[in-house]
Amino acid sequence: MSREVARAAAQWLALLESGAATECDHAALQHWRDSHPQHEQTWQRAQTLRQRFSDLPHALAMASLDRPQPGRRAILKRALGVAALVPTAWLVSRQLPIEAWRADLHTATGERRRVPLADGSSIQLNTATAVDVDLAQRRITLVDGELAVNVQGLASMTVKTRYGEVHVSQAQVCVRQLTAGCVVSVIKGTVPVRDVRGQLATLRAGQQARLRPAGLGAWVPYDVLQLGWRDGVLTAQDQALGDFLRELERYRPGVLRWDPSLETLRVTGSFRLDDTDRILTLLSQTLGFEVRARTRYWVTLSRTLA
Template sequence: MNREVARTAAQWLALLESGAATERDHAALQHWRDSHPQHEHTWQKAQALRQRFSVLPQALAMASLDRPQVGRRALLKRALGVAALVPTAWLISRQLPIDSWRADLHTATGERRRLPLAEGGSLQLNTATAVDVDPAQRRITLVDGELALNVPGAHAMTLRTRYGEVRVSQAEVCVRQLAAGCRVSVLKGRVQVRDVNGQLATLQDGQQAPLSAGGLGARVPFDVLQLGWRDGVLTAQNQALGDFLRELARYRPGVLRWAPNLETLRVTGSFRLDDTDRILSLLASSLGFEVQARTRYWVTLT
């Protein structure tokens, strides 16, 4: 399941279960479902799971019929909360698999880490990233997320992904795990890529290519702005606001939603990732929209 799709479905489900969804919310949900077959497929799975658990509140309520009214209301409220959270928790567990929690190193949403390696090398982990490290084999496995690996010496390190391996020697590379593959960007030097079928290819300094079950895709020049996260910066150059917000949401826990008419506004600037609330405030003042925060973890832009 596409993790971004699962995340979005979980957010929509939580909103509907909260009872706070408006007619505009329902229309936006329908638009999202209609925009891609995978969206509708994921939503139907969520709905089916919710129906399987729909008997839970009723069963708990029946067990409390002989209790005082206040106690019965409290129990029913808790039961409804449990029933609403179960499908959402299942969806989130699909996008945050247990392998990430078992990994040797991992970062939380919004967290970034830089670790020194032997011989002057370094490993940087972006938001919500998990890796396994085998120093004896000089091997790093990207379980989920995004990392930057710098190996200045001639003694190579192997970076494993679900879709193949990248051999890094006297080079620096950035790899981001995606829904159906990963994106490999070479910052300097050259790296050797071996796909899951055993085919070898070379990526040069300044090149970027997708790596998937079908092998290494077409090489294109990469946009250095994509790698600003290494310095704690998110940069946009005449970028659509919707695309910018989807990237920003990777660094914020909770739900970030926006009105459809904000999607095509343009953004230019560099923003510090240490304070995403401030980023939203700056965007709101410059682009003329409002930030409505129900809580720190549920924000809507209108």
């Protein structure tokens, strides 16, 4: 079960438990479940998990919320909300490595951070990233997320991932950890890459390849637009809105959902990542959809009714 699928299942579960789900929400959930066998399997696991926590909170809620005591009702609703989120949080945490909580450097969702080193080199962490840094050994371990490394002068640095190592010397490299591998993009210089089997290959400036459990895949030219996060920018060039929103999700805490009919709309432009709400507003004005925010952390995009 991948982190992304587990997170999505947890978000759907939280929506249903909130009592705010509409008929459209239920239809969208069914569409998500039907779209991939792993989605349905993960949903069933989420339901089983929820059942373990359901008896006492639901009984307490049904017995108490019927009573005409507004203050007590509000307190109990909040308590029920916390109880409902217990299995949701557990489901997600099962997919988040405990090492990410204990790593030397972190960024939260939506946060980006640049760390200069004494030799003039630097490390940049993208959203929701965790790394361990051992300067004595000149080694960075990417626990989760995405980082960019710029190594200057005669220094060198090894970036270690679950799928292999990247040796950086007088080069700039971006490494993004994925569910089943990681993407290595060489911005400047020549970079040796060693996979988990010990096989060594070389990537050059402008090249990108995936490290997988089976080894290093073939290189392709990297898309410079994908690395705009280093400057705080998310750029699209005639990109499907669905793909753009999935990337934008990485920078937003909470839940972002959209009507499947919006998937194929096309997006072109550069957007500042420091205000993702504004990005959604600009897109809605340009592409003609509606942004509905239950809270700052629960946003739904839907077709604008004529």
